[in-house]
Amino acid sequence: MKTFYAPASMGNFCVGFDALGAALQPIDGSLLGDQVSVEAAERDTFNCIGPYAEKLSADPKDNLAFQCLQHFKQHVAPNMPAVAMTLYKGLPVGSGLGSSACSVVAAFAALNDFANTQLSQEALIELMADFEAKVSGGRHYDNITPCYLGGLQLTADCIPSKAISVAHDESWFYVIAYPGFALNTAKARQALPQQFSLHHTVEFAQRLSGFCLLMQSGQFDKALSMMKDSIAEEARAPLIAGFSEAKDALPALGAELVSISGAGPTLFAICKSEQQANAVQQWLQQNYINEAGFSHICRLDAQGTRELKDQK
Ligand SMILES: Nc1ncnc2c1ncn2[C@@H]1O[C@H](COP(=O)(O)OP(=O)(O)O)[C@@H](O)[C@H]1O
Numbered sequence: 001m002k003t004f005y006a007p008a009s010m011g012n013f014c015v016g017f018d019a020l021g022a023a024l025q026p027i028d029g030s031l032l033g034d035q036v037s038v039e040a041a042e043r044d045t046f047n048c049i050g051p052y053a054e055k056l057s058a059d060p061k062d063n064l065a066f067q068c069l070q071h072f073k074q075h076v077a078p079n080m081p082a083v084a085m086t087l088y089k090g091l092p093v094g095s096g097l098g099s100s101a102c103s104v105v106a107a108f109a110a111l112n113d114f115a116n117t118q119l120s121q122e123a124l125i126e127l128m129a130d131f132e133a134k135v136s137g138g139r140h141y142d143n144i145t146p147c148y149l150g151g152l153q154l155t156a157d158c159i160p161s162k163a164i165s166v167a168h169d170e171s172w173f174y175v176i177a178y179p180g181f182a183l184n185t186a187k188a189r190q191a192l193p194q195q196f197s198l199h200h201t202v203e204f205a206q207r208l209s210g211f212c213l214l215m216q217s218g219q220f221d222k223a224l225s226m227m228k229d230s231i232a233e234e235a236r237a238p239l240i241a242g243f244s245e246a247k248d249a250l251p252a253l254g255a256e257l258v259s260i261s262g263a264g265p266t267l268f269a270i271c272k273s274e275q276q277a278n279a280v281q282q283w284l285q286q287n288y289i290n291e292a293g294f295s296h297i298c299r300l301d302a303q304g305t306r307e308l309k310d311q312k
């Protein structure tokens with residue numbers, strides 16, 4: 001049996017709505033994401049386990065990972081033998097941490113390895129995006145490609161190969177805090193303005209292009225100063241209890257930036273020292289998250305989706 005782990009990701013990365021995303025690795029070495037195992041079996045079976053399994057429908061047909069299995073057998077690898085698939089649901093649904101992308105990416109990575117297809121990386125990414133689009137209320141790649149490829153990705157349908165890896169400052173700490181309640185991505189997309197002025201649109205393009213070029217040339221502090229979410233944050237902040245208070249309070253503790261991870265409600269803060277990250281995390285634990293929430297101090301995950309070798 002092989003097990004594939006897909007890491008949590010932060011869509012938008014503040015300055016790149018639907019176009020930038022980053023994979024996360026907690027600095028304590030823990031895994032923050034979903035896992036999918038596949039092994040040969042007499043007939044196809046699906047099992048969903050893990051801390052967030054019970055938040056999903058008990059009917060496999062409703063589960064994205066099982067839908068990936070069905071699609072794969074019907075359209076990609078029709079001669080593939082029967083398999084037993086197990087999804088370990090390690091991320092809460094509707095968290096802003098790319099939970100649905102994690103299940104889809106881990107499932108297709110495991111199936112693709114099992115069936116040893118000749119699918120190109122781009123074709124696989126498109127397939128993954130098709131399935132995430134089924135639930136998220138829009139086709140966007142900013143969870144799929146960082147989750148699959150790791151790092152910080154500039155990503156869109158119109159980008160050759162769907163993603164360009166963007167350099168990042170490896171000394172930055174990302175404090176993430178999931179407050180313990182769900183915010184459905186499709187609902188959070190409906191809250192967005194449907195139109196922006198020409199000025200607004202041009203400024204978005206200027207910020208995103210300036211940010212990416214500065215990061216790519218190692219001018220990380222200048223890039224950080226350009227990070228502003230002019231598309232989603234204002235419309236979504238009222239849907240996230242405590243976000244505005246945290247955004248006001250955390251800079252005094254050393255947060256260089258406070259923004260929404262994906263569609264929320266997870267919040268992320270960028271800090272330049274571990275001491276500041278600890279202070280920010282402590283504030284968030286006391287003031288932002290409830291008993292069902294959690295927080296982690298993270299770096300960006302450079303590997304993306306990978307086989308967990310020590311699993312049997
Ligand atoms: N394996 C799965 N992982 C996550 N969500 C799933 C899965 N299978 C089905 N779903 C459904 O997809 C939707 C995902 O919601 P969404 O808000 O997009 O989550 P997230 O932002 O965490 O990716 C939910 O309605 C959930 O029930």
Ligand SMILES: N[C@@H](CCOP(=O)(O)O)C(=O)O
Nearest residue numbers: 011018096097098185262263
């Ligand atoms: N760009 C998307 C990202 C959604 O991420 P999720 O983790 O909340 O599913 C958006 O902002 O809608």
